[in-house]
Amino acid sequence: MDPEQLLREFPPKPKDEAYLRALAEASGGRALTDEERATNEKNADALFETYKVAEVREIEKKTRLEAAEKARELKKLRGGSYLDAIATADAIEAIERHARSAVEKLGELNKMLQDLPDPAVTTRGDSSSEPAFKVDEITGEIFVEGEEDLEYATGSRVKFLVDTPEKIWGSLEEGDLLGAAERFLAASDVYSALERGEGDDGVMSWADVLKMFPLVKQQGPLLDSFRAQIARRAREELRAKSALDASRASSAVAACVLVEDLSAAEALALAMQSRRAHARAILRRGAEGKTRGKAANALARTLLDARRTTLLASRCFLPRVGDGDGDGDGDGDFSVSVPRAFRDIVGTSSGSEEGTRREMDTSFAGVAVPKREAERRRARVEARATALATRAPSRRDVAAACEAYLTGVAEDVARAVESRGLLNSVRSLGELAAFEKDVTRRMERGGGGGGGKPGASDEDLAVSDLLGTALDAWGALAEKPFVQRARALLRDALSHAPTRAAIDAALKATTTTAAAAAAARPAALWGKGAVATTDDASPDAPCTPGRETASSSVSSSSSISAIVARGIALEVATTLAETRREASALTAGGSSSASSREDRAAAVEEYAHHEAHAGMASLASFLRSKIAEEKEDATATATERALLIGQTAHAIATDAAPELATMLAP
Structure with a gap:
């Protein structure tokens, strides 16, 4: 704002030195002449003659604020104070000095690395080969292989244990149950090695480990809690609809086998029990719906699930020689016929150099000598898998487990009808016949082959091959409670x-x-009037009204x-x-x-x-x-x-x- 315009709009109070100084700053620091001062005083008198005192004070306050704002803008325009300029110069000098020092240190480090023998690598080198030499990060002393520091070796194992919870949680969030179980097993092996003082490279005693790394004491209970967490997630996966996929079901079974050390028979029983629990949940929701549509949907899903679970047992627990992916195509590289559910424990690169390298890069990354840890762990896992393969369930065992599962599901359907009222919404024989047709249509839409009627698909043939006969899901699971409901409706209808x-x-x-x-x-x-009741009344007498x-x-x-x-x-x-x-x-x-x-x-x-x-x-x-x-x-x-x-x-x-x-x- 121009000073003259400011004076014209808001003339100052006479002899207000503070205001005049602010005005001078606003005008660029130029001092007012006597003529300007006289004009301002005259304008100030006119201001007081025109406005009230309260209004004059508001004008004064506004003018002072505008003057102060102009002063700050001028100060910023000039580039700040002298002290700020000095501080900036000092900072630039410090940056230059530290940069020069960093360049000198890098040169010394480069010269030291060039002076090392050719075969030497650092401790953070390629994990695919054993380090021939190691360099102490503080003293620069070179250690030959076998003379490595026990503190470093132990510390790397402790760090591996500390990083395990994050790795397991990440695998669980991604749905990688087998990866979580493998990390848990690797951490358990490392913890056991520390606790017992195992290792060719030497490990300090357990007491010294606890003294130097007190937090390692908490890793044991923490690993036990993850054992339960992984087992629970695996059971949930087996009870979920997605578990009908053979690959995911096999991974879930393998995870349970690893973390709970289950036998082959126990793993088969676990899978069948989990699928039966899934069927019970479907029937319970159908009974709670209290409508014919929801009841028909629940029964159709249960019958379809029974057929698919039988097929799942065949694909996961029956061995297929040379089948690396469990689909019977013979592309795998296994010398032992191992069921798919147990084959996932070792993986398709079992016992190979590539398998060991993968373990070093993933499971044991960061450990002092990852190859040794990987080899020891692979040996233990392969021993587990071999034991499972030698005691794998036979075809008769799998068929018996499926028959027991079907019997149990039939009992669950009968219980849902009798106790939970699954068919209570069906109130007549006509509605019962329509209900059966509705279930049949839903099963056909779901790929059930007409509700258990023998079909020519590969899945039907696989189920028939396992059970020895075609699976009639309706006849095996729903026919008996269905006829019982028909009898109850007949009894109600004919009770009149x-x-x-x-x-x-x-x-x-x-x-x-x-x-x-x-x-x-x-x-x-009886047609006789009161007049006909006397003795002398003639029966031929005419009727009275x-x-x-x-x-x-x-x-x-x-x-x-x-x-x-x-x-x-x-x-x-x-x-x-x-x-x-x-x-x-x-x-x-x-x-x-x-x-x-x-x-x-x-x-x-x-x-x-x-x-x-x-x-x-x-x-x-x-x-x-x-x-x-x-x-x-x-x-x-x-x-x-x-x-x-x-x-x-x-x-x-x-x-x-x-x-x-x-x-x-x-």
Whole structure:
């Protein structure tokens, strides 16, 4: 802002030296002339004449702030203070001095390295070859191989243990269970070597290790905690849907074998138990859904999973000679026939120089002599793998484990139906038949080959080869609880509970109607008026109006009872016909094989005859009990109710006779 413009807008207070100094700084440090000062004082008088005191103070405050801001901008423009310039010069000189010193040190180091013998390498050299010479980082003394410092060798092993948790967590986050297990095993071997003082290169005593590296004492319990963590993750992988992939399932089994030191039989049992737990979880979620769609999806997934788990057991636990990847293509390089799940423990480069080099570069990077550690560890791992191969489960063992698994899953399905109510959303035989078709469609979409029907795919052939027969998943797992549910629905349908409720309602309605009709003429129930009760009355005498009314009432009541009775009989006949039709549809098709359907048809037919007979016997007993109740009542309404019961029994015997003959035969 121009000083003259500033004075014109905000003239200063007279004789305000501080303000004048600020104004001078704002104008570039130039002193005001006497004429300018007189003009400013005159403008200041005009300012006080125009504005109030409070407004003048605000103008003063604003002007001072603007003047100070201008002063700071000028100061920055000039480049800062003299002291800052001196400090900058000192810093530049220090940088130059340190750079010169670094160049001299690098030259000395280069000369020292050039003076070393040709075969010598440093301790951080190529891990693929043994160092012939080592140089002490502090004294510069050269150590020949075999005379290395024990402190350095021990310290490198301790560092390897300290770095292990981070490596294991990284492998677990990436889903590399086998890598995590291998790192755990390598760390366990290093820790054991330190604890026992093993090693060709010499290791200080355990007491000296603890004295020099106190933190190593914590590594033992820490490794034990990782053992449980890796085992838990591996079990979760086996229970997950992704475990149906043979490669991931084999890695999970191998991880459990490594960290828990399982035998071959224990590993097979673990895999089957984990897959059964997966099936139980599916069934539990399906039962909790309380809808037919979710129940059908749960049952279809369980049946598909049973078939896939059997195939998985064949691929992971049956040995295939010369198969390096477990797919039966014979591309591997194994002298011993090892199942795929155990072959992953050693890897495809077992016993080779390349395998040792890979161990040095990955598992034991940073250890003093990684080749020795790798060779010792490879020997121990190969010994484990050889022991597993010699005690690998036979084809009969794997088949027996699969059969036990299928039996267990069948029990889980039955328990889900009986205890958890998996099929409670299915409330009729028709819905049960539709439910079976829905399960079949879902299995076909999921690649189930029609719900267990024998197919010609390689997977079906592999399962058949293992079990000795084609796997009918529906027949093995779901048929029994399915038929049990059908029997329960048959029992409910043929118990005629709605018919009993209808009879009770009709009897109650008859009580009200009959009482109203007989209020005027109590003796008119059988068509006789009150005037006909005297001894001298002629039977040919004409009817009185009262007699006509009574006859009309009786005719109306009898007609209503007959209609109600026939309606109840029609309901019984309809129930029998619908039950027979739905039972026939239930046995006509579905997921089972032809032989299973024939067995189901015979069982359902036999049970339908039995329940139909039991239902009709129960209904007859119910009608007799109602007659017995009416015998205790001497009123006219009791007679009317008894008549209704008799008409109902007669109508059922007459109108429902064809269906009764069919359902009760033989």
